[in-house]
Amino acid sequence: MFNEFALEHAWLIPLLPALAFVVIGMVTRSCGRLSAAIAVSMSALSFLLAAGTALAVVEGNITVEAPFIQKVSWFHIGIVQIDMGVLVDPLTAMMLMVVTTVSLLVQIYSCGYMKGAPGYGRFFAFLSLFAGSMLGLVVAVNFLQLYFFWELVGLCSYLLIGFYYHKVSAREAAKKAFMTTRVGDFGLLLGILLLQLTFGTLDFQELQQVVPAYVVQCGTGFLTVIALLLFVGPIGKSGQFPLHVWLPDAMEGPTPVSALIHAATMVVAGVYLVGRAMFLFAEVPVVMNFIAWTGGFTAIFAASIAITQRQIKRILAYSTVSQLGYMMLALGAGSLTSSFFHLMTHAFFKAMLFLSAGAVMHAMAEEADIFKMGGLRKKMPVTFAAMTIGVLAIAGIPPFAGFFSKDEILAAAAAVSTPLYVLAVVTAFMTAFYMARLLFVTFMGEPASREAYDHAHEVGWFMRLPLLVLAVLSVFSGMWGHIFGFGEWVRFGAAAHEGIDWAIAGSSTVLAVLAMGLAWKIYVAKSWDADELAARCGILYRLSFHKFYIDEIYAALIKVLVDGIARVLCWLDVYIVDGIVNGLGGVVRLASGWLSPAENGQAQSYAGVSLCGVIILLAYGVYFAAKIMAMLGGAF
Known part of the structure; x- marks a missing residue:
């Protein structure tokens, strides 16, 4: 009975750690021991539900080809409808067991390791959000839901790597991790958008049905572009060359964070994405x-x-x-x-x-x-x-x-x-x-x-x-x-x-x-x-x-390319764009300086100017009439 209950309520597995984050962050953060107890308790419940779900997968004959799916409508824009839900198959069940087991053990370990450290409650709040985000990613039914939790995992890594924010090295390592993985995440986002435009769906099960037919009809040319863009995300998240440079610097965070990042959460997210989308990459x-x-x-x-x-x-x-x-x-x-x-x-x-x-x-x-x-x-x-x-x-x-x-x-x-x-x-x-x-x-x-x-x-x-x-x-x-x-x-x-x-x-x-x-x-x-x-x-x-001087090469490229391009654009902005705008403004200002004395508020001055204008117009009219008469006389 418990296994069936766990399977039907698998959505609670990521929700419980997320609730722990909310409670600790809003209510108990100042009380460290209570915060730790809430975090560990919720992780333990999440672990029990994951274990029941895994047993239900084995006993219920749930396979890769026949997963258990629960979905609700997330949002609907025009003809585009995106669902959010839970997809449970053997791959999901294994990942749920790994993430909940390691997360629970790391939180228990942290009760001793972080004892007496400033921000004790805040640390457990972040750990809970980290675990909940990774579990939400694992049970995702489509690419957009996966990407939502993918970004939450990245946010949690930033918060935890930079937990000792008073240290410059920790702050810099957090920023480095966040910015490096953004490169990969941008590629992943482009790939997801192209999937939606090409197939009209982001649902894993639906894509698994339509991708082979698309390959038969259209070949693999455009699908290659999509697959490469999708893989850029795992290159960043899972520390593959050349976007690996953030991972060693992530050691600036507390050691339990290092264990969680390297064993069960952030870095394995990229591997999981490739495995979940294997139906696409294999084509x-x-x-x-x-x-x-x-x-x-x-x-x-x-x-x-x-x-x-x-x-x-x-x-x-x-x-x-x-x-x-x-x-x-x-x-x-x-x-x-x-x-x-x-x-x-x-x-x-x-x-x-x-x-x-x-x-x-x-x-x-x-x-x-x-x-x-x-x-x-x-x-x-x-x-x-x-x-x-x-x-x-x-x-x-x-x-x-x-x-x-x-x-x-x-x-x-x-x-x-x-x-x-x-x-x-x-x-x-x-x-x-x-x-x-x-x-x-x-x-x-x-x-x-x-x-x-x-x-x-x-x-x-x-x-x-x-x-x-x-x-x-x-x-x-x-x-x-x-x-x-x-x-x-x-x-x-x-x-x-x-x-x-x-x-x-x-x-x-x-x-x-x-x-x-x-x-x-x-x-x-x-x-x-x-x-x-x-x-x-x-x-x-x-x-x-010296790690093959990869960090130094990146620093040099940033200095030469990014800073160099920035200087060129700054020069263009100051001397060309601003020069044209300021030049036009100067012409208007000069002309107004010439014409402004005429605007003196005296009626006789205005009458004199008007009279001069009339004389000039009459002179021009007489000259123009004489010119026409001369042309007509020559013609006859």
């Missing part, structure tokens, strides 16, 4: 190829930067960019199943990695440089265990979750393109290396700072409990998905429940172990000096450490 092979190569390049590009970074959250941020590239690569390869399988497992172990990083920074007085840590495994055994599980999961070591999902992506890449497969394998090796580096430098060896080490301590239960839950999910979620046939439910097209390709899985696992062994030799055993290796790499190390 355009050129765009699918572009998605795959964009994802593949982003994956290896971000991994090559993460190798040299020193700040613990920044390493994890570039890891997220790389893993999102993996998901996009899988979507471009046509494997929605492997992409969303990895999205699910990645949400669990990446949230745990960020929350573990937050626990370390909390214990180290907000120190973020891993080379100023060391030896923390003795002081923080629970955090060390959680971080170890997360590292093994993201490295793809069996039987942890990442092993099953990552190798499905490798198999999908191998099926469509050998170069893409090689790219993905090299990225997997690099991922295992830099994540092992993070683990070993932070927790192994001797403390780099005795004072910071003495201050370190294990976190309280509010922060420890979410780590334990996520650790369990990071161990078993991949195995569960493989055993119970994740691909039979979350899919595009035919069910895809294939066994493990042991050649691919075995080789990638060996490479991951070798990468972790290499990190051990360098950073624990000290067989090679890390600084000497960096010096030998020379320009390659500098390029990686």
